[in-house]
Amino acid sequence: MPRIVFIDANSRREVLATSGISLMEVARQNQIEGILAQCGGACACATCHVYVAPQWMDQLPAREDMEQGMLENAWEPKDNSRLSCQITVSEALDGLEVTIPERQG
Amino acid sequence: MIANIIVVGAGQAGAQAVDTLRREGFAGRLILVGDEAQLPYQRPPLSKKFLAGEMTEDRLMFRHQPFYDEHQIELHLATGVTRIDPATRSITCTSESLQYDRLLLCLGTTSRLLTCPGAQLAGIHYLRCLADAIQIRSHIKPAARAVIIGGGYIGLETAATCRTMGCEVTVLEMADRVMNRVASPCVSQYFSDRHSAHGVNIVCNSRVVQIEGLNQVERVVCADGSQYDADFVIVGIGAMAASSLASAAGLNCDNGIVVDEFCRTSDPHIYAAGDCTNHPSIHYGRRIRLESVDNAVEQAKTAALNMLGREVKHDRVPWFWSDQFDNKLLIAGLSDGHDELIVRGDPTQRVFSVCYLKEHALIAIEAVNQPKDYMAARKLIADRTPLDAGKIPRIDTLLKEAV
Numbered sequence: 250m251p252r253i254v255f256i257d258a259n260s261r262r263e264v265l266a267t268s269g270i271s272l273m274e275v276a277r278q279n280q281i282e283g284i285l286a287q288c289g290g291a292c293a294c295a296t297c298h299v300y301v302a303p304q305w306m307d308q309l310p311a312r313e314d315m316e317q318g319m320l321e322n323a324w325e326p327k328d329n330s331r332l333s334c335q336i337t338v339s340e341a342l343d344g345l346e347v348t349i350p351e352r353q354g
Numbered sequence: 355m356i357a358n359i360i361v362v363g364a365g366q367a368g369a370q371a372v373d374t375l376r377r378e379g380f381a382g383r384l385i386l387v388g389d390e391a392q393l394p395y396q397r398p399p400l401s402k403k404f405l406a407g408e409m410t411e412d413r414l415m416f417r418h419q420p421f422y423d424e425h426q427i428e429l430h431l432a433t434g435v436t437r438i439d440p441a442t443r444s445i446t447c448t449s450e451s452l453q454y455d456r457l458l459l460c461l462g463t464t465s466r467l468l469t470c471p472g473a474q475l476a477g478i479h480y481l482r483c484l485a486d487a488i489q490i491r492s493h494i495k496p497a498a499r500a501v502i503i504g505g506g507y508i509g510l511e512t513a514a515t516c517r518t519m520g521c522e523v524t525v526l527e528m529a530d531r532v533m534n535r536v537a538s539p540c541v542s543q544y545f546s547d548r549h550s551a552h553g554v555n556i557v558c559n560s561r562v563v564q565i566e567g568l569n570q571v572e573r574v575v576c577a578d579g580s581q582y583d584a585d586f587v588i589v590g591i592g593a594m595a596a597s598s599l600a601s602a603a604g605l606n607c608d609n610g611i612v613v614d615e616f617c618r619t620s621d622p623h624i625y626a627a628g629d630c631t632n633h634p635s636i637h638y639g640r641r642i643r644l645e646s647v648d649n650a651v652e653q654a655k656t657a658a659l660n661m662l663g664r665e666v667k668h669d670r671v672p673w674f675w676s677d678q679f680d681n682k683l684l685i686a687g688l689s690d691g692h693d694e695l696i697v698r699g700d701p702t703q704r705v706f707s708v709c710y711l712k713e714h715a716l717i718a719i720e721a722v723n724q725p726k727d728y729m730a731a732r733k734l735i736a737d738r739t740p741l742d743a744g745k746i747p748r749i750d751t752l753l754k755e756a757v
């Protein structure tokens with residue numbers, strides 16, 4: 250099972266994830282605060298925004314147009330912004346670190 | 355002291371409400387009662403990825419059992435509430451009666467039913483809950499003939515899914531265009547064209563008058579005499595607020611359970627949230643009833659906070675999405691009362707948005723495969739930013755810069 254690290258202003262939590270589901274679902278299952286995921290993974294709300302640790306950016310498939318467009322007007326987008334519902338967890342992502350923004354939406 | 359809170363209806367709003375109540379420190383007894391057998395789950399995939407077999411049932415659930423155990427949320431599933439007695443502050447369920455200090459109703463909607471002869475035949479389905487979706491899924495196979503009555507969101511989304519899975523699909527719409535109550539003619543035309551291109555037969559101006567078949571549906575008959583052979587039928591002709599429980603208890607109801615901006619009903623101990631409410635839109639200055647995830651989630655939060663004594667108003671610009679084939683329609687705001695409609699981009703390029711203005715400010719947008727406009731519009735609408743209408747159609751200018 251791949252390990253995923255969620256970081257926010259106050260804490261750092263490592264969780265074990267199930268391969269094949271999205272990073273957003275991993276966060277939800279583990280009650281990670283700050284990932285709201287209102288649309289449930291439809292790429293329609295941008296409330297599952299995370300910053301991916303720079304060393305991991307290359308390991309992830311590129312953003313599709315829809316994700317790119319949602320992110321551009323999300324809260325404080327950066328080069329390493331991703332929508333966690335669009336990232337599928339796999340063994341290859343063992344050790345992935347993501348930081349949760351101060352706000353969503 | 356509020357020691358007991360009961361939430362009735364374990365759907366989108368109900369699940370959010372118990373979550374928020376615990377998160378915000380409510381330490382009393384918390385009960386969530388729902389008439390469906392499953393843990394609370396999300397409905398949008400029922401017409402999309404779940405129906406297409408791309409998503410399993412356990413991925414629909416908002417939370418799994420350990421969450422409810424850990425937060426001491428008592429789940430009473432497969433339990434219908436049959437009566438509310440405001441005088442004794444109690445509800446009657448299938449097998450017991452429960453007391454509350456505060457009650458939150460998150461009852462959702464019920465499907466509008468077809469009433470023509472033959473409407474009871476086997477093979478005719480509505481799509482509101484997981485059980486419906488599982489039944490519909492059992493019919494979907496290559497070359498099966500699906501007739502879909504109603505060209506709204508649910509009708510068109512299921513049409514797209516059935517077609518993608520190889521069914522022969524006909525959509526019968528009574529009005530002169532699909533999505534006529536929810537989208538502009540331009541967006542209706544676009545989606546109609548996309549469906550046709552994928553081989554869905556969309557027939558407008560067709561009123562279903564009868565469904566025929568021996569024991570099982572065999573064909574659908576329209577007022578003009580036209581007939582459509584069917585192996586199964588999906589009816590998506592709208593929904594009504596599930597407010598009968600509330601009106602029987604004497605709560606004020608009018609196209610939904612009437613609540614104020616604090617999600618309070620006409621009884622001081624009873625709140626309501628989600629699809630079942632008729633509530634004030636502060637932004638638009640009128641009463642509305644919505645069927646959307648965002649509204650259910652946000653009203654549930656508002657209701658939870660107010661039950662805990664914090665005065666918080668529900669003040670949102672509504673938003674919604676729909677997935678049909680590889681197209682995503684993103685809608686924000688309410689378009690009623692607009693004085694100007696501007697199309698940005700080119701529908702033939704499959705990326706465009708329809709902007710609705712009132713007194714130079716954006717009040718709503720329908721964005722097709724255009725997330726940037728949609729996200730920008732949500733802010734522009736909320737802030738009532740005055741726009742320069744002349745700049746809006748220029749696709750080389752960002753919408754947020756059309757000021």
Ligand SMILES: Cc1cc2nc3c(=O)[nH]c(=O)nc-3n(C[C@H](O)[C@H](O)[C@H](O)COP(=O)(O)OP(=O)(O)OC[C@H]3O[C@@H](n4cnc5c(N)ncnc54)[C@H](O)[C@@H]3O)c2cc1C
Nearest residue numbers: 363365366367389397398435461462628629645646647650
């Ligand atoms: C197929 C489908 C696709 C959708 N797609 C989208 C979409 O793409 N985007 C979007 O924003 N919205 C979509 N929606 C709408 C969205 O799912 C609803 O707006 C949302 O679920 C409303 O939440 P709610 O809690 O008010 O009601 P619901 O989620 O419907 O929950 C109400 C619950 O209360 C239960 N209940 C009712 N009466 C009783 C009783 N007397 N006792 C016990 N339990 C009771 C019901 O069985 C139900 O479980 C879709 C809906 C459907 C059906």
Ligand code: FES
Nearest residue numbers: 290292295297334
């Ligand atoms: S959950 Fe809505 S965009 Fe990811």
